[in-house]
Amino acid sequence: MTPPLPVVELVRAGFAYEDGPPVFDGIDFAVPEGRAMALLGRNGSGKTTLMRLLSGGLRCARGALRVAGEEVTYDRKGLTRLRTTVQLVLQDPDDQLFAASVGQDVSFGPLNLGLPEDEVRLRVREALEALDIAALEDRPTHLLSYGQRKRAAIAGAVAMRPRVLILDEPTAGLDPHGQERLLEVLGRLRDAGTTVVMATHDVDLALRWADDAAVLSPAGLRTGPVEELLADDALLDAARLRRPWGMAVARLLREQGLLTDNTPGPRTAEELDTWSTRRTPRPTG
Template sequence: MPGPAVVELVGAGFAYEDGPAVLSGIDFAVPEGRSLAVLGRNGSGKTTLLRLLSGGLRCRSGRLRVAGEDVAYDRKGLTRLRTTVQLVVQDPDDQLFAASVGQDVSFGPMNLGLPEGEVRARVRAALEALDITALEDRPTHLLSYGQRKRAAIAGAVAMRPRVLILDEPTAGLDPHGQERLLAALDGLRGSGTTVVMATHDVDLALRWADDAAVLTPGGLRAGPVEELLGDAELLDAARLRRPWAMAVARLLRARGLMGADEPVPGTPEELDAWGARSARRG
């Protein structure tokens, strides 16, 4: 069962200056200890939603709450928010600015006024979590794209947030880079960090997330990922395609080859493993 909400939007709406409403009347809670995929077509408001959750944008209507309390957009309130919620934007070059990886990752903890020893410990732990310890002294401009992605995430992780929000973190990565990043995120989830990922990749969402939030022109709907991604009408409204894994599982179940309670294979490798197990049982 989902835990209590760490951060939530209540009746939230937002419009950019001189533009139409991007989001309106949004109720959205991020429960503790869950992995959550935010899905929607390009232009659906995913990035706006993430920025509202992290305090980068302020609701034009409604409110943002952290641990059940309304966020105050003063220095104290925003500091509390940013030690609870951290956003990593899609393009790491919009986030990295220091000369070296270690300096960049240390920037947030130093701004909190932490003792030098605590800063060093946080940097070391964040680099280890993202598997980039060897890059600590590497100039950021000499990193590969995938390394820059992980360095940007490490900078957020060093803040020790309860909720880590990622905007299209796998965009631009090759398959190997995606797998390395997902392994790092699994490690963070295992250590207690709640991870929210915006994506338009339904297959990735089905494989990775516990829950999903789907943005459509009619609003936002949230729930267990398999339930939402099995709703053809909802996916059509969001202009998202159906996950191949659910189509395969539906076919196998219709032919009596897969039990209704068996987990859906999320990757070709998982489907191969399922096939091998089925062959042994047969």
């Protein structure tokens, strides 16, 4: 059986900023549909450039960007097709929010597509409900909390109904409760069929959340199952990433004979607590 085409991919892509060295030189990167991918790498490794190339904010100097196997053209028609397939949400929501109210901001993209008014209203309502901020539709954007602004920015992207949602450090600046609420939202989007790519420095988050990882290091880009890549100490050293907490705990449990090689280990402190409670017999008498 022929494998499905990636939703979006860079093929032998090269890019350099003006008067600078190449950031990428012949890179291949494919985003498969229906998977959650963590994009990892140190500062300056090219994560932001890669995300902007995938979303059309930057244009390959050579090579190609393809959507469902078809090369993207950077005219109006081609960019419209790309932006209804791939949406990028920036790390700082204030770089994206500009309208007076949440509803106006979320409606901006669909309105630019020339959609009928009823369709725009439907998309806005669906996006706000998906991000659990329907009650904020008429709220001025400058009165939102930081977490609310994050979700409003994501809602604006979701209203375009993209097949791929790319998020730049979406949990940065959020407290633990805010992070968990956002991850629940992203989980619902995944369940509804949206492919999510998340750039993050948090290897623990990547391990617990992602199916696949893409790791940028001076040696280039490596992709694969998240557990496989985050268990590669040489790769993590090259990328200047620390070892995930869950990997270290699982390694220790296996060394102590408490976990078999084929059994996944706990990925969070809460999972470890649940695991240890199940293993420890309750005192009697």
